[in-house]
Amino acid sequence: MNGAESLIRTLVAGGVETCFTNPGTSEMHIVAALDRVTEMRCVLGLFEGVVTGAADGYARMAEKPACTLLHLGPGLANGMANLHNASRAQVPIVNIVGQHATHHLPYDAPLTSDIEAIARPYSKWLRTSSAATQIGCDAAEAIQAARAAPGQIATLIVPADVAWTEGGVVAGPLAIPRAAQPSAESLDRAASMLRTGLPTALLLAGNALYGEGLKAAGRVAAATGATLLSPYPITRLERGAGAPVVQRVPYVPEQAVEFLKAFSQLILVGARPPVSYFAYPNKSSVLTPPGCDIHTLAGPGEDYAGALDALATALPRRRSLTAERTGQPAMPTGEITLPGLATAIGVVLPEGAIVVDEAMTSGRGIMAATIGALPHDWLGNTGGSIGIALPLAVGAAVACPDRRVLCLTADGSGMYTAQALWTMAREGLNVTTVVFSNRAYAVLQWEFLGLGIGAPGPRAADLFDIGRPTLDWVHLAKGMGVPASRATSLDQFAKAMKEGFESDGPTLIEIPL
């Protein structure tokens, strides 16, 4: 068995059974090994930003890592923006990057680059495998590192000669270290804060926002009246009828400050203290009110769900408050409006849907309109690098073939990684993509106005205008094999969405705004 085969067999043995990839020549022996290890599902992307974003979406839903397989430094570079997002999502990814054969590197061939240097900024674990006999162990360690709480990116660089040399040894899975329990002092402090009766919020992230973690958070809220919050960047939030209500800190700093000023105490579980995305002249980066008492109950490496459960147990037991199923609102009809689109989504959303949200400015009303919709998960952009919605939808759909994915994107953000549509078609993924086409980098129009330097002049305004020429998403989708339509009324939109959810494979709906 060569190194490549021992690599793939070790990954499968460690529960890594999906490989998102765009390979090249230096990875050919690994590709050949994929022929022999059929337990590994291979999903091809036409661009590496699709590959890494899909690995993120997969991990969010599967709660375990997929692996990537990327081609040398440039392939890794193309995947890096979505690795940036993943590094903020607290998800596990085993990021595999090919390298030239060791003896080829000194020749500085055209594709040579310092892959470790490129990988380092977004890798919590990083290793170049040194021998075919070692790569099994390296892969097992990479899985272990990726799965260390709360989940992180482990990059394994594989020189071609390590892959092709005989002597590979499959390594068994290593123990995943249990997340640490927060100290008794930390728990006591949180309980004391909650018992003061002061207005208190729990700011949750990672697996505190779904499953057992969110249930425990709901018990804490019920016992104390505390408010549950998520940061604006959401990895995965379980919501809809029956789920504890979690409010999202707004994106716009003024709105966030206004929203957070209600709380004099903030307990962090997996989240960092809320700060604005960007700095603005003469504005504070900090969003919490002065004097807000902030306590980290559990941080990265600690057991978020366990901490919340322990906290809930220490508090009086009361019936959790959960969102109620909205009385089915009438399906909105007529002219397209943002509130109408949001209502329609709330009405049509099927049970168990996974909503991927990067609609930015156009989509800001959709969470409010879906709070009482059928139970669903919500995945957002965690690192602020736009162009992740379509890839995330690929990964989520691969992880959850029995669920429906609704992907909300915009023309601006969608164009970064539109190649994901092709992978959706190729894999027959059940993704309904909605493109809000406002023909603008609308968020930048807003941000410019927020700087206090007046309105943009014609040349600045032109850089926010992506309507010259108009992007035609129906053509783009069809060009990549995805059936598509344009909705110019709410009726058309609702009909197209329903058809999308009821048919197999991907569809796309463009909404000109």
Place this chain on the structure above:
Amino acid sequence: MNGAESLIRTLVAGGVETCFTNPGTSEMHIVAALDRVTEMRCVLGLFEGVVTGAADGYARMAEKPACTLLHLGPGLANGMANLHNASRAQVPIVNIVGQHATHHLPYDAPLTSDIEAIARPYSKWLRTSSAATQIGCDAAEAIQAARAAPGQIATLIVPADVAWTEGGVVAGPLAIPRAAQPSAESLDRAASMLRTGLPTALLLAGNALYGEGLKAAGRVAAATGATLLSPYPITRLERGAGAPVVQRVPYVPEQAVEFLKAFSQLILVGARPPVSYFAYPNKSSVLTPPGCDIHTLAGPGEDYAGALDALATALPRRRSLTAERTGQPAMPTGEITLPGLATAIGVVLPEGAIVVDEAMTSGRGIMAATIGALPHDWLGNTGGSIGIALPLAVGAAVACPDRRVLCLTADGSGMYTAQALWTMAREGLNVTTVVFSNRAYAVLQWEFLGLGIGAPGPRAADLFDIGRPTLDWVHLAKGMGVPASRATSLDQFAKAMKEGFESDGPTLIEIPL
């Protein structure tokens, strides 16, 4: 004047008059400054790989740098693969990347990253500007560094507060250091090698492949019978009727070895000793024959054209041999064949055309068919990271509005940065794009077979098959505002190409293979 305005005014004063960009919030004050400094042309890309690839194409043709303007670490990361290519092209780029305001960095907001670490692998010069009063000087130094022979990437990181703070000072242009002349010993050695009468080739790169450099190389060849070669990765090669004949070292290692074994002496001007792109088990990376005497006449930092001129002057004067205008071959008609497509291109190519070539496997016959075409420049992929043809075409067309650009790409390579089509439409660029749609990563099919491990199995073969679903480039182009057609005969192809060259703005022709 704030820092942002002093930055832009310094760039313009230093001859940097084109900005390829995809800006974000942290760059808004620079965008606002662009409103006030109308001498800087702004070209928007929907994805940063378009931005950096266009800056490369611009530099190849303008022989001076454009600047980029990229959004934080992720924007830079998206542009990195084409910066990899540019780093191998010996071209100047002033690469400007926004950063959070200095006081915002400690909060680790979602978009925070170590931008210097991300930029370092591909930046020969790298600085984070520290103050509004300094950024003018920083920009002037960045231009100087970018223009140092033979041209390199200089990255200037601009914190938002440096941009928005008052006190900016415009800096005048700094002297561009003259390229060093090779030593007399080096020149003597080259001349002696040429006088031996042994079979000798000059391997040329950078500006030795066009203009005065190539003319001097032609004189050397005429005087001595030496053969002129270019590496397979070509930054810019002047060719066609009237130009000295330069042969390209083949991509396929076996072919390159066969080709180079004719030469017992090799003189390098701007080029490195030829090596294979990739390593293969039991094959050498070195492409030259054993015992080949290799001498570097001029390396990076030295004056390639001056060295060749000095060498030619030291040799007897004979009339240069240049390519002759091919007797106009008949326009091929009928069924699509690769030789037919190549011949058609040779017949139709207008004088002064710029050919951008990333057609990979399908395009390998086109250079031979255009050797006697009307004079033109040829731009290739220099770093092996595919996805540069469309962006390069954007940059070349912006640099040379009076010339016609023929962009040869493939479905696989084109999909990495297809967003460039939108910029072509937006700017009305005279680019005729030909997409060779073979529905495969054909180069990987070849490379797999070259490994000596048999034919790919079904799962490996599936990773090279991008025809499931079929990409429809006519739809894709129309989706981005570029008129497009599909040619299913050589007659249709020739007609569409002629129409493309004779009309204003971009067109695209898909050739199903």
